[in-house]
Amino acid sequence: MNNTKEFDLIIWGASGFTGRLVAEYIFQKYGVGKTINWAMGGRNQAKLEIVRAAVADETVPLVIADSQDEASLEEMVKRTKVICSTVGPYAKYGSKLVAACVNNQVDYCDLTGEAQWIRRMIDAHHDAAKANGTKIVHTCGFDSIPSDLGVFFMQKEAQKRTGKPAKSIKMRVRGLSGGLSGGTFASMENVMEEIAKDKSVYKVLTNPYSLNPEGEQSGPDKKDLQTVLYEEETKGWLAPFVMAGINTKVVRRSNALMNYAYGKDFRYDEAMMFKSRFKAIGVAMTLGIVFLGKPGSFYKKIINRFLPDPGEGPSKAEREAGFYKFHLYTTLSDDSKVLGIVTGDKDPGYGSTCKMLAESAICLAQDELSDISGVLTPSTAMSDKLLKRLEENAGLTFSIV
Numbered sequence: 186m187n188n189t190k191e192f193d194l195i196i197w198g199a200s201g202f203t204g205r206l207v208a209e210y211i212f213q214k215y216g217v218g219k220t221i222n223w224a225m226g227g228r229n230q231a232k233l234e235i236v237r238a239a240v241a242d243e244t245v246p247l248v249i250a251d252s253q254d255e256a257s258l259e260e261m262v263k264r265t266k267v268i269c270s271t272v273g274p275y276a277k278y279g280s281k282l283v284a285a286c287v288n289n290q291v292d293y294c295d296l297t298g299e300a301q302w303i304r305r306m307i308d309a310h311h312d313a314a315k316a317n318g319t320k321i322v323h324t325c326g327f328d329s330i331p332s333d334l335g336v337f338f339m340q341k342e343a344q345k346r347t348g349k350p351a352k353s354i355k356m357r358v359r360g361l362s363g364g365l366s367g368g369t370f371a372s373m374e375n376v377m378e379e380i381a382k383d384k385s386v387y388k389v390l391t392n393p394y395s396l397n398p399e400g401e402q403s404g405p406d407k408k409d410l411q412t413v414l415y416e417e418e419t420k421g422w423l424a425p426f427v428m429a430g431i432n433t434k435v436v437r438r439s440n441a442l443m444n445y446a447y448g449k450d451f452r453y454d455e456a457m458m459f460k461s462r463f464k465a466i467g468v469a470m471t472l473g474i475v476f477l478g479k480p481g482s483f484y485k486k487i488i489n490r491f492l493p494d495p496g497e498g499p500s501k502a503e504r505e506a507g508f509y510k511f512h513l514y515t516t517l518s519d520d521s522k523v524l525g526i527v528t529g530d531k532d533p534g535y536g537s538t539c540k541m542l543a544e545s546a547i548c549l550a551q552d553e554l555s556d557i558s559g560v561l562t563p564s565t566a567m568s569d570k571l572l573k574r575l576e577e578n579a580g581l582t583f584s585i586v
């Protein structure tokens with residue numbers, strides 16, 4: 186890591202809904218230039234100045250770069266140790282930035298949950314990043330830190346108890362309150378558009394192991410839950426969890442990148458869990474209503490009227506009132522059961538995500554991490570160091586019942 190850089194990190198996309206929350210969190214918690222040298226980045230100076238005045242002050246430097254202008258991206262990344270990007274949809278705006286980071290050995294983290302784009306970044310950059318020591322870390326928000334670090338935490342517990350990895354973990358969402366932003370809907374919409382144009386995208390989204398290295402894309406796990414059913418073991422009604430598609434793939438990639446430290450037979454799945462069958466059906470139906478319909482269709486246009494536009498998202502009151510709670514039903518190697526719990530304060534997608542992303546970026550910039558490199562996952566890139574930061578600073582808890 187180069188220690189002579191002007192900045193530890195640049196938050197690129199600081200004028201957007203999530204980026205401004207990341208900037209606000211870092212400004213309030215760490216100030217400017219005291220323990221962290223950081224800057225707000227974006228494509229529009231005037232807009233950045235307005236946001237900076239609202240969430241920080243003029244001591245925070247501004248950096249201008251546009252996702253389509255490679256020279257501006259190169260110039261930006263050369264000034265910093267870490268790029269923290271909230272510019273999405275990432276599949277539209279993120280590829281050239283990742284390339285610039287790898288070319289200049291600048292570590293990178295983001296909030297993408299776009300599996301098809303992560304696959305492209307792995308194919309294009311994993312080998313080069315691995316060879317030159319760069320850490321590229323996608324999914325540093327609600328998808329997929331609580332899942333990825335939750336499994337990492339439970340597997341450490343399993344090793345402590347039995348000396349072997351756990352056989353399986355069923356992650357069940359037991360409580361969740363929060364909303365979605367326009368940027369997130371735009372990213373989801375973009376995935377649907379990509380599927381309509383290119384059928385291979387669908388394969389990446391539906392193969393449970395599609396983020397694993399080439400030749401290692403199979404295993405015991407099946408596709409994510411698509412229906413409502415009763416689960417005897419957990420005594421609950423299950424419904425599909427919208428983030429399962431990316432979270433489970435990230436957990437499996439973590440396992441593969443750690444030479445199968447969780448075992449080649451490790452099984453992992455995610456679902457929402459309710460005591461009431463009707464609540465489970467209600468959630469499944471709501472998902473169906475939001476995600477049904479072709480991009481650009483009349484149905485979609487009607488639905489989109491009720492969704493936030495880019496730059497919009499849950500209010501401060503909604504973010505403050507939000508929370509989430511995951512139960513990790515874990516079967517150890519001796520078939521005994523352990524229940525792990527992961528919780529987060531604030532709403533998952535923004536109040537909690539902005540803290541997770543900020544702490545990931547600071548962790549990459551300042552903590553002593555293992556020298557693993559390539560296109561990584563949060564747990565493989567930052568492991569215990571990130572876990573500690575999340576518990577101490579970001580309002581997450583990881584515990585065993």
Ligand SMILES: NC(=O)c1ccc[n+]([C@@H]2O[C@H](COP(=O)([O-])OP(=O)(O)OC[C@H]3O[C@@H](n4cnc5c(N)ncnc54)[C@H](OP(=O)(O)O)[C@@H]3O)[C@@H](O)[C@H]2O)c1
Nearest residue numbers: 200201202203252272273326327328366368369372495496
């Ligand atoms: N994983 C999670 O848990 C999670 C949570 C929240 C968000 N997200 C993801 O984060 C991304 C951002 O969401 P959001 O709601 O914050 O979106 P948003 O409010 O629409 O913000 C998007 C940002 O990208 C910038 N941008 C757009 N085109 C650009 C370009 N050509 N060059 C440079 N910057 C450009 C925008 O700049 P201007 O202001 O100049 O337009 C803005 O700063 C989305 O992909 C979303 O899915 C993920």
